[in-house]
Amino acid sequence: MQKRWVEREVENLTAIAELQESLKIDSILADLLVKRGINTYEESRYFFRPALEQLHDPYLMKDMDLAIARIELAIQTCEKILVYGDYDVDGTTSVALTYSFLKKHHSEIDFYIPDRYLEGYGISTQGIDYAFENGYSLIIALDCGIKSVDKIAYANEKGVDFIICDHHLPGDILPAAIAVLDPKRSDCDYPYKELSGCGIGFKLIQAYALKNDLPFEDVSTYLDLVACSIASDIVPITGENRVLAWFGLHKLNTDPCKGLTALMNLSGRKDDLTITDVVFTIGPRINAAGRIDDAKHAVNLLIADNDAFAFEKGQIINTKNTERKEHDSLITEQALALIDTNPELIARKTTVVYNQDWHKGVIGIVASRLTEKYYRPTIVMTNSNGMAAGSARSVIGFDLYEALSECSDLLEQFGGHKYAAGLTMKTENIPAFQQRFEEVVSRTITDEQLIQSINIDAEIALQHIDAKFFRILKQFEPFGPQNMAPVFLSRNVYTYGSASLAGTNHLKMCVHQDNQTYYNCIGFGLGEFLPMINSGAPFDICYTIEENVWKEKRSIQLNIKGIRATLPVLNE
Structure with missing residues (x-):
């Protein structure tokens, strides 16, 4: 699935320049701090040097x-x-x-x-x-x-x-x-x-x-x-x-x-x-x-x-986790088959599936997997005490809870928030709910919300990734919500040698720009790009930078999030 690449704009140039000077770091790292709401030396010290004394009373x-x-x-x-x-x-x-x-x-x-x-x-x-x-x-x-x-x-x-x-x-x-x-x-x-x-x-x-x-x-x-x-x-x-x-x-x-x-x-x-x-x-x-x-x-x-x-x-x-994975894998496979063999379900802007025999404990996980696959609001339901019980997941920017509220007359109960919810209904209400939910979502969701995006923090050249850059970047950890690992964009890169597949569909390759710095890369689930990459043509990548440890040897690795063909430069 091709994703939409969204490049974040450089924000407060004055704050970036001041941080660059006071911290003695380059402008890209200073920009990353400003994009996290860190604008001063003191805020940077608090960010880079966590201390138990910072805990509140x-x-x-x-x-x-x-x-x-x-x-x-x-x-x-x-x-x-x-x-x-x-x-x-x-x-x-x-x-x-x-x-x-x-x-x-x-x-x-x-x-x-x-x-x-x-x-x-x-x-x-x-x-x-x-x-x-x-x-x-x-x-x-x-x-x-x-x-x-x-x-x-x-x-x-x-x-x-x-x-x-x-x-x-x-x-x-x-x-x-x-x-x-x-x-x-x-x-x-x-x-x-x-x-x-x-x-x-x-x-x-x-x-x-x-x-x-x-x-x-x-x-x-x-x-x-x-x-x-x-x-x-x-x-x-x-x-x-x-x-x-x-x-x-x-x-x-x-x-x-x-x-x-x-x-x-x-x-x-x-x-x-x-x-x-x-x-x-x-x-x-x-x-x-x-x-x-x-x-x-x-x-x-x-x-x-x-x-x-x-x-x-x-x-x-x-x-129990092994059992969970078995249930998860089987139900996901069954749900995918249910959708992929039904042209009407494929054409919809929502996914609502039900099977009375599915294990209730994993339907939330399956809903997340289906959302990742089709990228649209998704509900997976099974039978629980004579009722249809479901787990719902949304896509970025779409208020799932609000959409369920417009279907509340068909539900016995529901609760949750913008991106995840749980619900129960009478099984005889499932067809009517599927139709209503599709109508509500189709009326309120935008085409842009139905295309998964990759938010790119900064564009850099590969040779910019040196030991000092990575050492400071490591200090941004721990990564997680509202402090995600920065995603970088590098244009016009080439493979060194041939790319290959690892596992079922994971891409392994080494990339460079102009025969300068070389980096090993892993692209999970990106095997579809193998022919394009091995054609010898240049391409663009967006990625996070991580440390790979193999047999106690540590090296910098690029974790590829997206690949696209480099667009030709048009002469004016």
């Missing part, structure tokens, strides 16, 4: 004092505390962090993860009943609860108190909990709004440590879990998240907890993990526990205190 968060006071009361009076969290990576790391920390100070504590299929997302009536029936008088809810107004009211009737630690956008009414920790509250003055759910849990234990004069090392030991949540929950890696991710990755790569060590060993990755590595190796394995079986396996892994138990739980989760 947790008591700036609304209700933090109430939360700590209630936890201290529970500890003093030997109340039973239940740590409650969602079944995904953010939820399970949140629970593992909070439970492990509080367990060192209070023995009457346990954790609870709702069943993905029987209870669904968030705080459940079953979970509250479990707490009440087993004598838990305080629940600390992580990564969920901000919209659970009715559930918290029910808990209050039962005499079960709640502390909510969430990072999702609140509704018009806050739950009547003892404390509601959420930087996105309109009345919360906490300086940074984009923490993950595990990040909120981290601020909670940081506050407890400050109040009780505990060393910061008692808190920082869990930063590897925070880094996993930041990576897997796709939150911005800016501000406080950048500090937490930087130190969290350092912890993950030097002294990870026993559970993460087991997962890294089982995945074949043992050190130097990046945010992207976490997303593609650790995250899917933790998620697989809740998708295929029970997310409690993930928490038990992450709180493991001996190697043998951690390895045992890691093997269980690794097996």
